[in-house]
Amino acid sequence: MPRSPDAMSGTLESLLHRYRESVLRIGRRHGLSDLLLDEALQELRIRLWRAFPGSDQLAAVSPGYLYRAAVTAALMVIRRRRAKRESGIEMTPQFEETTPAREPSPDQAFDESELAERLARTVDELPAARQAVVRLHLQGYHRDEIAGLLGWSEAKTRNLLYRGLEDLRALLVRQGIGPGASV
């Protein structure tokens, strides 16, 4: 017997709420915004609503099915977002607050800016594997997360990170940006 729309809606919202909280708890630390996640969830909501019209099965939807549906929804939203960007219709502007720990002087701000650009360019010179682990590390990913994402053992990740940072420092020293660089 089909469920009432209210019961269906309650089950769906409860499922999506739990899912949203879990995804956000993991992703927020690395820059996942509520905006992107909510767009993906709206897409997922529509897909689940169509796939389970008034069905009790929704409450027991398997993690595997939910994952595939969520990935499909995420890909749809990502493609849509890129299409908007390319057609010049920018979505919500990014007003990212970056509060400096201390107010730099104009000279210092210029130096930092120059240093930041040179550092970003220098990372490009690292071999691909070391570059990936160094980039992830510098973006705040924990070693375990890096190992998980790249499918490497913890030992390999640790080793490549150590060597990558060593290479990076050596390249910076060659450009005159040594341990005593003022930042």
Next chain:
Amino acid sequence: MKEEDLVRLYQRGVARRDATRSGCVPPEALLDVVERRGPEATRLQSANHAMACADCREELELLRATRIVRDRARLPRFGFALAASLILAAGLSLYTFGRQRTIGGIDDAGGVTRSGSDDVQLVTEGPVSGQAPNLVWRSTTGAASYVVELRREDGTLLTRGTTTDTVFAVADSLRAGPDSNAYWAVTARLSDGTSLASTARRIRLTP
């Protein structure tokens, strides 16, 4: 240059580049990174781009977090004891029926707990002795505590303990007899009420 300066400067440098970025990788390539599909060189290229592009990084993070939630949801939620027993039973079956495998192969199987996922990573292997009595594992993000179980090859529980640390000392009394094989496993209890389990690993207990 100190590590914190490197981090701050790198993030600033990447943010400046975002305004002029080009050549974003397709969404499917980001999914390949998360699902570890395709050649490693291609995946590294995609990951490197994503870490230098705020939009792609956010998209990668959406897919990565979705995957992690899926992996966690696949864990049994009906209690540690039963979960640990299943893990150990699977480990013992593998050992009993697959003695041709190496010791490390038990972990390599990946499917002992759940395929391809090893959320709590065990470190200690080989003999556990008076000189080295500790079972060590890697910390898990979000873990509030860890439950450690040590069982004999026949499944008999030797000891079980809960700790907030990532080290568990095997008591002298458990190593007092002749050398014997045992299995150990760790379950991380996360602050959100869910759990993550390690694979079961075989060790040798020696006095």
